[in-house]
Amino acid sequence: MNSSDQGLAKPGRPEPIKAVPVRHPGRWAGALVVLVLAAMLLHALIYNPAFKWDVVRDTMQDDTIISGIGTTLELTLFAMLMGVVGGVLLAIMRLSPNPLLSGTAWFYIWVFRGTPVLVQLVFWNTLGSLWQNLSVGIPFGPSFWSENTNTLIPTFTAALLGLGLNEAAYMAEIVRGGIQSVDEGQSEAAHALGMSRAATLRRIVLPQAMRVIIPPTGNETISMLKTTSLVQVISLTELFTAGHDIYSRTFQTIPVLVAVSIYYLIMTSILTVGQYYIERHYARGANRTLPPTPLQRVRRLFGGKPAPKEHDVVPGLEGGGHV
Template sequence: MSESPGAAVSPGSPPPTEAVPRPDTPVAPVPLTTQRVLPLRHPGRWIITAVVLVLVAQIGHGLVTNPFYQWDRFQYWFLRPTILDGLLITLEVTAFSAVLGLLGGILLALARLSPSPVLRAVSWAYTWLFRSVPLIVVLLFLYNFSALYKTLSVGVPFGPAFFTFDESRLATDMVVAVVGLSLNEAAYASEVVRGGILSVDQGQHEAASALGLPKRYQFAKIVFPQALRSITPNYVNQLIGLIKGTSLVFYVSLLDLFGSVQSMGSTYPGDIVPLLLVATAWYLILTSVVSVIQFYVERYYSRGALRTLPPTPLQKARTALKDVWARGRRESTV
């Protein structure tokens, strides 16, 4: 006789058991929106980061608290008229030498790539000579050039001279510095430019020739703009080296930034360290400005070669802020 659904259970009978799902019963998948993704742990990276931060903090603490650096004197000398005058001379020498050196490097590179054996030989010899001789030797040689040649003339070799002028009147300290740095810079720039031209795909040269374009137009409109993508980062390294190389013009009696620091250091021997820090700070500022300009020049000439241009620092900051904002909103909704 079967029990009715509402019948009471006798005290001696076992309790009713719940229905147990069979092993082959499918389980509903957990939605991906409710799952939490755990990032991969990198303990070694965190340890190295902590060590680096400790070292940076120690260096910063030493710079700030060490009285040997005399930061009050650094502040006094940083914007002094003597230092700013030397900085202006450094900028002038760098600007003139960079332009003349780059123009000379382009001419030397074209001569090195020319089919003329004479031009190739002269370009190679020039590059070999000025890359072998130290810059200080070139500057000192030009500074004493008047001892070798009192007058300079333009005319027919082994024949009459058309123009004659006194070399000492033309070779001022600024001229000697600019000429010496430009001659040295042109030798290195020629290799940078030549490497950039050779980096252009040969098919570009062939396509330009097939169109019947003049050689000058091919170089100015097709080859050189593409070569600038390779030339720019390498030549900026040369330009940064040129900025630091201007410190040698002190030895030809031109008081640039380093020369002004040296002159003030001999007058105020107790301020040698803060004066050297002033020169270091200004050189850091100049090279940083050049690096920023390099970024935007490279970005400009990357158009057409890259699908997406590299983001600017401002764009990177905006993206980082958006990521932080989105991450905070996700965590607040969980």
């Protein structure tokens, strides 16, 4: 090695950058406030004798409450079925180029969204005061079949009509918004291939619109579960009415309401989880990150495999589907 080579300084490694984490005192203060409030609430739940947790436990096991849960679930299921089917039909009518169909759908939505559901429940329960009998026959002519209105529309059916027909008006706007969110080029391409309007709607438009329709539909389902408590006005015994009957007899208002609220929270939590996975299913193929499942969140918390990032292949779509 010559003297000139010895005079050259060897390049050394750059000094490591000292990264100072950003401090967030506001977050810590907010977290501290939340923890204090949570501790105060927990202390009140445990040591406040007015809650009477033994009464809460006995109320949750009461046969009247269990029967009321069944009625609540039945009303929610059938009313949402009526709402979804009716909403799809009304949305199609609303978007129809036929002014008669479009106007009829608009009038239906205007009436049922513009009047309280409580009023509609009472109306259907007292329909017999308008028409004592409902008949089938020739318009303005003889009837072939007739039956008493109160026999045809008992209390449960009146509650179902009041909740389901009202829900159809709201679902119509949700479905209409979902259909209109799909680019018109999709329908034009389907029509160019010779597909009918019905086939285009069923196989092209609605599957893509579901990603927009599902979230508000899940919210409507959860809201319907709680709205069933309004049927108390027509003397139908569901979950809340069963609790009302119990605390009217025992005067244990707070413990019974706590028991009823626990059951409502359990049912809404189950519906929320179901909504989450349905949304995740229809999010496949969209150009965005799939939300992590609860199990994936736990794995990430303990240093497991991270959730799929944007443009990762979604399981089941390895043939080319990406997120």
